[in-house]
Amino acid sequence: MRRTWTNTNSQYPQVPYDLIKEMLVALSVIGVIVLVLAGIFSTPDVPALTAKQVVQQDPKLLIQTALDDLSLQDAISTYGPPYNHTPNAAQHLGPISPESWAGVQIPVNSAQDNVIGPLTRFLPIAPSLEAPLTAWNHATRSTQIHWADTVSNALNKAKITNGKLILPGNMTTDYGPVPQLINAYLALARTGLLESAIDGATGPMPAMNRTKSLLLFQATPDEQYANQLDMTGNQWGIIKETGNYPGAVWLWYYTLLYQIPPFSTSSSADLLVVLTVGIVTVLLMLTPFIPVVRSIPRWIGIYKLIWRRYYREYGNGRREKSHETT
Amino acid sequence: MKTNLTKTIRLWIQDVLPMENLLPDTMPAYVDSYVYLFGILTVAALVWLIVTGTILAVFGPDWWHVSTVGHFFNSMHFWSVQAFFFFMILHLWAQFLMAAWRGGRHWTWIGGWLLFLVSIVAALTGYLSQTNFDAQWIGVQGKDAMNATGIDGFFNILNFGQMYGLHIFVLPMAIIVLLIVHLMLVRMHGVVEPFSHPLEGDESIAQNVDKHQ
Amino acid sequence: MNGQLQPPIHAGWAWQYQWLNLSVADMIVVALMVIVFALALVLPFPREDNK
Incomplete structure (x- = not known):
């Protein structure tokens, strides 16, 4: 050890130490731990929720999702930035609203992106869709909403027969083009290609950016599925892993805030939590410069335990190297 | 005479981090836990x-x-x-309890926090890169927090390709660079000295420790 | 909604208990952290020169 202007370690009594050996031992220890844990516990791998699953297990849920999208009553349509311009939807604390400042970066029109667009893309192989799509596209906004609402209201009296939606009354006159669109939508979902049809609109590689198809099921369907996997109960899913696997325990101080007032009751909970955590983190980072906080370790006194043998053998101060052996 | 940058940097390295301090074969006796x-x-x-x-x-x-x-x-x-994360958090506890930022070591402390924060983002992008329901659920749940801060338009956690690229290249590189700086700073300053003994007073060490606080 | 969507596979049963937003598995991890830290403080560190 040599003394430099930053390093005075050499003024203290020295003991032999092998850093490289320490590294190799640490690598072996962690390697064994990881191999054993991986061998015993493995990892969970539950497949993503797909439209194909939803249409097979609960076709009415997919229909309701599509109807909400068509009438723009889904959660994303009223979300505000970054998806759309819904007034007063962005989270804010007084004048602080980074969500509004960032603006609409990922524009989403639920009716167009999730339902009408994908069906239009299949027009070449399903020419019978031309009439209902044209009828829909030429209708006024209020007529479209009326159609979707009428189907929505009749949905609990409806039946699903051979994968097709059967509504009470006259299917061709009472509901506009919606029944035909919905039945085509169910068929598209059954093929397993609905997600690709949705995401294919924004780029050449649908599987690389699944933003829009993920937003399709972000409310009820995902929640039901997550509930079956013991992953719900919190606003923030990352902390909880499925089954009995540990989650992101290191985010605990962050997720905990969501559970306590004023965070738990705020309509801008996310912003409030993020800002609080940000401020606390900066303060922790700056501990060396904050007078009272930086003295806490001395008051706690755990250091006496860590350095107990040193204090016992060497007392307090620096000794010359001749004092090295005790 | 012209400045030789190579020589300047070599002399600076020799000055702040000589080889025997980078890879020492002894440690101060208080490194004992x-x-x-x-x-x-x-x-x-x-x-x-x-x-x-x-x-x-x-x-x-x-x-x-x-x-x-x-x-x-x-x-x-x-x-x-x-x-x-298990050992990183224990490391953080230990360094806090030893007040390891003393003696001009504040950049090591701040750098450690940066490593922790970048690691959290790296873990998040990893969760999102799993291409299974975990990734789907974490994405749709986590988007609200990202949106609230306004960064989701640029760091879109529902965009698998973006998250995967960040996870397997950009963030690991950031962690490695920060880690190298962190380790160099540790070796440059040496291991933090103990607090002065709780029972004996030793002015020389107390001054040395406290003047940098 | 009527039905509940069923995942094709599950990750096994799970303790239905949580406290302060921690699952039982998370609590085990935290407990292990505390135990490991306490042991590291208390156990004497081996030293080569003490032979």
Whole structure:
């Protein structure tokens, strides 16, 4: 050890130490731990929720999702930035609203992106869709909403027969083009290609950016599925892993805030939590410069335990190297 | 005479971090507790993360769903993450309790926090790169927090390609660079000195410790 | 909604208990952290020169 202007370690009594050996031992220890844990516990791998699953297990849920999208009553349509311009939807604390400042970066029109667009893309192989799509596209906004609402209201009296939606009354006159669109939508979902049809609109590689198809099921369907996997109960899913696997325990101080007032009751909970955590983190980072906080370790006194043998053998101060052996 | 940048940098390195301080074969006698090992155990977990992550990256993001061997490497990767954060947090506790920022070591402390924060983002992008329901659920749940801060338009956690690229290249590189700086700073300053003895007073060491606080 | 969507596979049973937003598995991890830290403080560190 040599003394430099930053390093005075050499003024203290020295003991032999092998850093490289320490590294190799640490690598072996962690390697064994990881191999054993991986061998015993493995990892969970539950497949993503797909439209194909939803249409097979609960076709009415997919229909309701599509109807909400068509009438723009889904959660994303009223979300505000970054998806759309819904007034007063962005989270804010007084004048602080980074969500509004960032603006609409990922524009989403639920009716167009999730339902009408994908069906239009299949027009070449399903020419019978031309009439209902044209009828829909030429209708006024209020007529479209009326159609979707009428189907929505009749949905609990409806039946699903051979994968097709059967509504009470006259299917061709009472509901506009919606029944035909919905039945085509169910068929598209059954093929397993609905997600690709949705995401294919924004780029050449649908599987690389699944933003829009993920937003399709972000409310009820995902929640039901997550509930079956013991992953719900919190606003923030990352902390909880499925089954009995540990989650992101290191985010605990962050997720905990969501559970306590004023965070738990705020309509801008996310912003409030993020800002609080940000401020606390900066303060922790700056501990060396904050007078009272930086003295806490001395008051706690755990250091006496860590350095107990040193204090016992060497007392307090620096000794010359001749004092090295005790 | 012209300045020779190469020579200037060489002399500076020799001045602040001579070879015998970079790889010393002795330690001050107060380096005498298992709590000093949490840092190196965190680095070891990072090495295992990089090894298993490289294997997973070589075979592609869908490999581990269809191959038993792939699933095993995924499991190793998962448990390495747990070990990584486990020991990083213990390291943080230990450094706090020793007030390891003393003696001009504040950049080491701040750098450690930066490593923790970048690691959290790296773990988040990893969760999002799993191409299974975990990724789907974490994405749709986490988007609200990202949106509230206004960054989701640029850091879109529902965009698998973006998250995967960040996870397997950008963030690991950031962690490695920050870690190298962190380790160099540790070796440059040496191991933080003990507080002056709680019972004996020693003015010389107390002054040396306190004047940098 | 009427039905509940069923995942094709599950990750096994799970303890239905949580406290302060921690699952039982998370609590085990935290407990292990505390135990490991306490042991690291208390156990004497082996030293080569003490032979």
